[in-house]
Amino acid sequence: MAEAAAIPIIDISTEGGDQAEVAKALVDAAAEHGFVYIKNTGKDITLEQIERAFEMSRTLFSSPIEEKQNCSIQTNNQGWSGMGTETLDPKSQRVGDFKEAFNFGPFTNNQANQPIPTAIIPYQPSIAAFRTSCNDFCRKLLHLFGIGLGVSPPDFFKTAHSPSLPSGSILRFLYYPSPDSSSSSGSTSFTAPQANDVRAGAHSDYGSVTLLFRLRGQAGLELLTGSGAWKPVPVCPPGTEDDPAPPILVNIGDLLSYWTNGLLRSTVHRVTFDGAAVEGESNREPRYSIAYFCHPANETKLTAVPSERVRGFKGGLEDAKEENPYAERKVMTADEHLQMRLQASYLELYEKK
């Protein structure tokens, strides 16, 4: 069995607990690993909401392929991407990612502002509510990061993520078919993966923080450690096996890493078929996951963070990333930062325009 990544597990729900201590533990985990497990107590995002979201995801991906194609992803980063159409690590991938994904942008009065498959039309209020809960949870984390980093005022990051302003935040359903069947969803056909093919190529996320929801027993996520080794990220790490639901996995994205001068790490990760699974998990099954990518409001200027600790931090970006496109710091907005990354990952989509 593979040795799992040593990611801390933090309970942020303890009432009457020491908030400063929780905030410090969060910052330490984000600075060292770029990843942290948040114990899932069901207080912020209910277990029922998470279960329902996975049900809606199954319904969505089992829709007829024509319906999904009618919702194809656009340059606003909303919509469906089919098997093999996204290649997260073009330098090392033979073929595109073995996955389907559906990106939900904002909802207005419980209605999506983008085409969605017919089967999920009745569920729009639930999806909208789930998206809101995810955003609220991210803002809670961002407030704690502000406290942990001694930012003045501590809600500096939180207020930059106002839910009422347009932003690049995306709720993403992901479906990775079983490598053993060529048509496991009834609507997806693909040739079986070969050695070294991946479900999602190595990448780092673009935004501030990402929430990741996974299902028990479904292996595949790996992170790249500082020493260059790939380590599996178990769904239920030791100590959480008896919790009512797996912990919520949180990772830092490139924007927050950039904003904090590299103090908070944006760690490269991928989803594989054949990586060493941890005990009780398999990567032969179809796999579903749900990600929430939280971004600041588009117009947010990524100015220096008012924190001694961030200001005094030297050289984080260089060693956190091989190639750092932002080494020459200029003040850009959250939207400029996102557009730069989207153009790189959806080259074809932009070239067609």
Ligand SMILES: O=C(O)CCC(=O)C(=O)O
């Ligand atoms: O499905 C997963 O476990 C991870 C997905 C991911 O890293 C992403 O969509 O950015």
Ligand SMILES: [Fe+2]
């Ligand atoms: Fe990711």
